[in-house]
Amino acid sequence: DAMVIQNPRYQVTQFGKPVTLSCSQTLNHNVMYWYQQKSSQAPKLLFHYYDKDFNNEADTPDNFQSRRPNTSFCFLDIRSPGLGDAAMYLCATSSPRESSYEQYFGPGTRLTVT
Amino acid sequence: GENVEQHPSTLSVQEGDSAVIKCTYSDSASNYFPWYKQELGKRPQLIIDIRSNVGEKKDQRIAVTLNKTAKHFSLHITETQPEDSAVYFCAVARLLTGANNLFFGTGTRLTVIP
Numbered sequence: 001d002a003m004v005i006q007n008p009r010y011q012v013t014q015f016g017k018p019v020t021l022s023c024s025q026t027l028n029h030n031v032m033y034w035y036q037q038k039s040s041q042a043p044k045l046l047f048h049y050y051d052k053d054f055n056n057e058a059d060t061p062d063n064f065q066s067r068r069p070n071t072s073f074c075f076l077d078i079r080s081p082g083l084g085d086a087a088m089y090l091c092a093t094s095s096p097r098e099s100s101y102e103q104y105f106g107p108g109t110r111l112t113v114t
Numbered sequence: 115g116e117n118v119e120q121h122p123s124t125l126s127v128q129e130g131d132s133a134v135i136k137c138t139y140s141d142s143a144s145n146y147f148p149w150y151k152q153e154l155g156k157r158p159q160l161i162i163d164i165r166s167n168v169g170e171k172k173d174q175r176i177a178v179t180l181n182k183t184a185k186h187f188s189l190h191i192t193e194t195q196p197e198d199s200a201v202y203f204c205a206v207a208r209l210l211t212g213a214n215n216l217f218f219g220t221g222t223r224l225t226v227i228p
Contacts, residue, residue, distance in 0.1 A: 031213045042203055042218035043158065050212040057215075090157065094214060101146050101165075101207070101214050105157040 003027050004106035006091050012112045013081050021076040021109045023091030032074040033103065034066060035090040043090055049074060078111075086113045116141045116206050120219030127194050128227050135222045137204035138186040144206040146214055147180060147187045152221075153200045161202075162189070165209075194226045 005024045013019040023032065031050050035043035047056045049068045063085070065077040078085055088110050092103040117140040127133050137147075148163035164171045164178045164187065171178050175194075180187040191198055204219040 033213070033215070040221075042221050043216075045215050045217070048213050048215060055213065096212050101163065101209060102148070102160050103214070103216060105159075107157050 004091060004093055004104050006089075006106040006109050008109060009107060010110050010112070012114060013078075014114055015082065016080050019078050019081055019111065021078075021089050021091075021111070023074045023076070023106055024072050025091075025093045025104075025106075026072070027093055027095070027104060028071060029093035029095040029104070030071075031094045031096070032068060033092040033094075034064075034074070034076050035092065037088040037090055037108070039087075046076070081111070081113045083113050086111055116144060116208075116217035118204060118206055118217050118219040120204050120222060122222060123220065124223045124225070126225045126227060129194060129196060131194055133189075133191045133194055133198070133224055133226075135189045135202055135204070135224075136186060137188070137206075137219045138184075139206045139217075140185065141206070141208065142185065143208050146207040146209045147178065148205050148207075148216070149176075149178060149189050150203045150205065150218075151200045152203060158203060191224075194224075196226050196228050199224055199226045 007022045033048040034046045037043040046060045068074045088108045090108045091106040094103045120137045145166035150158035151161045152158045175192045177190040202222045205216040207214040
């Protein structure tokens with residue numbers, strides 16, 4: 001009964017080689033978020049989609065892009081990964097229709113850059 | 115974005131004692147204050163949240179208090195158990211009509227000593 005699914009769970013990529021991380025949800029939530037969490041740090045919001053509307057945080061590097069082809073799926077593209085992009089990437093969802101404002105997190109994808 | 119400070123960064127308590135973690139925030143328009151528990155290598159899990167129109171909320175051994183004037187809120191865990199050991203993050207958000215972007219504190223590593 002997984003609600004927010006992330007694939008792969010572990011990803012290794014080479015310096016400068018584009019990589020795509022995937023998130024899917026079975027909750028039919030309007031909003032999907034991507035967070036970056038580096039070791040021993042707090043999650044940091046990169047961007048979110050409200051339906052098809054994309055909203056970028058001001059300090060998110062241009063190297064990070066996102067796509068949401070439909071309600072269920074959202075992708076994080078890292079165009080040219082650097083060593084500093086090694087982190088856990090967390091996808092989350094929420095819906096303004098719900099009385100709770102909870103964000104539901106996926107299990108994360110741990111990205112290693114070699 | 116919002117600036118959220120969290121203290122202490124580490125906290126060790128004896129089993130059965132209480133634990134208190136405090137957060138302050140900068141944006142007076144913030145109106146949603148969740149607390150997340152994150153075990154090593156796992157996703158953040160919401161444990162309790164509070165909205166700005168409420169000063170205190172309790173759920174069994176966990177309580178959150180909010181002082182909106184002073185812009186700080188606290189997590190209280192009573193009768194701590196070893197399974198409470200984890201990293202705890204406070205977060206703040208400004209609830210809009212759609213997304214509720216979370217800005218996290220720096221985290222507190224709680225260790226409950228049996």
